Structures are given as structure tokens and as C-alpha cells.
Amino acid sequence: MEANYVDPQEGPCHPLVARTYTGRETLQHNLPYILMIVFGAAVLLWSLSSLAWGPAVAAGYVLYGVAGAVWIMVFVCPFCRFWGTDSCPCGYGQIAARLRDRQPGDQFHEKFKKYIPVIVPLWFLPLVAAVPALVRGFAWGLVVLSAAFVVDAFVILPRFSTQHGCRDCPQREGCPWMKHKAWVICLARSRVER
Secondary structure (H helix, E strand, C coil), rough: CHHCCCCCCCCCCCEEEECCCCCCHHHHHHHHHHHHHHHHHHHHHCCCCCCCCCCHHHHHHHHHHHHHEEEEEHHHHHHHCCCCCCCCCCHHHHHHHHHCCCCHHHHHHHHHHHHHHCHHHHHHHHHHHHHHHHHCCCCHHHHHHHHHHHHHHHHHHHHHHHHHHHCCCCCHCCCCCCCCCCCHHHHHHHHHHH
């Protein structure tokens, strides 16, 4: 396990030692993203049910979700300090090590900022289909499914990432997603330490 240990790095509150994650914890970190993809595909399937190509769009969305995760593993993870370790909360670091060689860690910020926008449409495509479908014909089932998607994609997933995976990341200070959220991590850590 020594090879999978990430050196401590000074955090915004106190020194941080990266920890390793079990398979169960890795699944927990991925669950909000997985649920977003499942809910999003269900919203698309329902919203486009009157079209012959509706199921193909829903299946394409699932493939896009999987491809988005692989995209991050190939184009962002090799620049991360967690590459090839068990210290990556979502497990991408281990998979990325099988897909691509380690890259210079000082480029993580730049690569994250450059490649993350490719997956951003995953958060909006289901809603782009749901709104017109609800205007054409209101259905409580679609409302509930869309609400579940919105809560997971815009509340649970970002909150879970910020308070768990991002909180323990030694690269968070240079991360475009977390650099303005350091105060959230300090608050979360102070609550845990009490």
C-alpha cells in the first residue's frame, strides 16, 4: 500500500494527508454521478417517448455519461497527484493509470479547466427535453423524475463532491472547481473536528 500513498500537502486549514479509499467508498463517491446519468436517461426516454428515436437518445445519453467519465480519466486524471493511487475518491486515478502515462502535475489546473466543459451538457440535456415535453402534455411522473434529476445533479452531486472527495484532495487549491470554495472545506473540517 506504500506505493499508493500520496504525500501530505498544506491545505487551507491545516496540513492534509491524503487517505486511501475502499471499493465501497469509491462506489459511494460515484453514486451521485451514476444516479444523474440514470435519472437523465429516464427523463430523456419519457420526454421523447413519442419519437421513434427517443430510446436511442436516452441510450446515447448513457453512453455520453460513460464516455465523459473516460474523457476525464484520459485528459485530466494523468495530471492529478492521485493518478495511479487508491487516494482518488472516485477511483478514476487507478483506471487512468491503465489508460495513459502520468503527466506533469503542475498542469492539472489548466487541463481541468480545458476538459471539464465537455461533460457539462450532461447536466442540462435532460432538462432541455423535459421542459417542452411538459409544456406539450403535463405528466406528474415526468415532473417527479425531472425533480429527482435536478436535486441529484445540482444539489447532491456538487455537495457530495465538495464535502467529501474535494475536501480531501491535495490539489483543491489549484482546482478551478474548488479554488473559490476553500471556506466550505474549512467549515466542514471544523464541524468534523468538534
